[in-house]
Amino acid sequence: MKLSTDILKNMLRAVIGTKEEEIGCDDCFDKLDSFIEMKLAGKSPEQAMPLVQDHLQRCKDCRQEYEALLEALQNLGSEV
Amino acid sequence: MLRWFNKNKKTDKKAPYTNEEWVELLSEPPNGQAVQELRKFLVRGLKPALSKYVDRELDQFVEDVAQDALLKVLDNIHTFRGDSKLTTWAMKIAVREGLTVLRRKRWNNISIEDLKGPNADDDSGEIFSEVFSSGSPTPELTAAQKMMVEKVQDIIQNVLTDKQRKVITAIMIHDLPVTVVAEQMNTNRNNVYKLVYDARKKLKNEFEVQGINPEEMLNNLSGE
Numbered sequence: 001m002k003l004s005t006d007i008l009k010n011m012l013r014a015v016i017g018t019k020e021e022e023i024g025c026d027d028c029f030d031k032l033d034s035f036i037e038m039k040l041a042g043k044s045p046e047q048a049m050p051l052v053q054d055h056l057q058r059c060k061d062c063r064q065e066y067e068a069l070l071e072a073l074q075n076l077g078s079e080v
Numbered sequence: 081m082l083r084w085f086n087k088n089k090k091t092d093k094k095a096p097y098t099n100e101e102w103v104e105l106l107s108e109p110p111n112g113q114a115v116q117e118l119r120k121f122l123v124r125g126l127k128p129a130l131s132k133y134v135d136r137e138l139d140q141f142v143e144d145v146a147q148d149a150l151l152k153v154l155d156n157i158h159t160f161r162g163d164s165k166l167t168t169w170a171m172k173i174a175v176r177e178g179l180t181v182l183r184r185k186r187w188n189n190i191s192i193e194d195l196k197g198p199n200a201d202d203d204s205g206e207i208f209s210e211v212f213s214s215g216s217p218t219p220e221l222t223a224a225q226k227m228m229v230e231k232v233q234d235i236i237q238n239v240l241t242d243k244q245r246k247v248i249t250a251i252m253i254h255d256l257p258v259t260v261v262a263e264q265m266n267t268n269r270n271n272v273y274k275l276v277y278d279a280r281k282k283l284k285n286e287f288e289v290q291g292i293n294p295e296e297m298l299n300n301l302s303g304e
Contacts, residue, residue, distance in 0.1 A: 011253075015287070016284075025269040034164050072128060
């Protein structure tokens with residue numbers, strides 16, 4: 001395994017950004033459908049649900065699911 | 081899993097249904113027509129959402145995922161609270177189902193027990209060589225960088241628990257999905273995320289105790 005300064009920098013950023021209040025993957029998943037409907041409606045879920053937004057920035061798995069869900073629903077358009 | 085579809089629970093309508101109608105139609109025993117409408121909806125959404133991750137037989141893969149997701153939706157229909165449209169909630173479940181299958185396939189030959197951490201003998205020094213070759217202009221700075229890297233490695237080695245070090249190594253160093261790490265540790269994503277969170281907090285606290293400023297360290301590593 002080759003470590004890199006990029007990995008170390010990412011770790012430092014993650015440590016620096018650690019907050020007292022964060023939510024886990026379960027809470028994020030629980031609120032993801034509401035979050036994404038706000039997004040599709042042109043509202044600002046980032047402001048309404050900052051903890052979900054924060055988790056999506058930190059957790060790659062949840063972010064990938066958010067992006068795929070957005071892709072699915074945008075393609076379905078008026079069917080949603 | 082076979083499920084008894086109630087052909088007698090009839091509806092004159094076709095989708096789109098209201099949430100209340102969906103819940104009524106999908107509750108035991110589920111209405112066959114509504115189940116098929118939801119399945120087709122999931123397939124139509126999953127195809128564009130997963131196409132970039134699937135290199136062959138996308139149609140079959142999406143059909144399988146939709147079928148598995150549908151069973152989860154039916155099993156959990158009583159937990160739907162109506163915070164969103166039912167179709168959005170169902171698609172959320174389907175997308176997670178599909179990506180979970182893909183993550184398992186992608187990482188099925190990797191064991192987190194075999195991953196090397198930042199202090200593994202055979203890679204100690206690689207990070208230093210990269211620091212030295214990263215364009216730092218003065219020997220003083222690279223020496224300082226080397227000390228910082230060693231310090232962080234020491235802290236990771238000595239302050240974190242074995243489990244915390246394992247998840248940090250797998251997720252932050254080797255970029256494994258949380259889903260895969262959780263399955264290999266026989267736990268769930270939430271617990272793994274909590275381990276990472278606790279590790280981050282511990283590192284942050286230890287930096288403070290040792291008088292290390294991580295922002296300054298980050299700037300120095302970036303050569304700023």
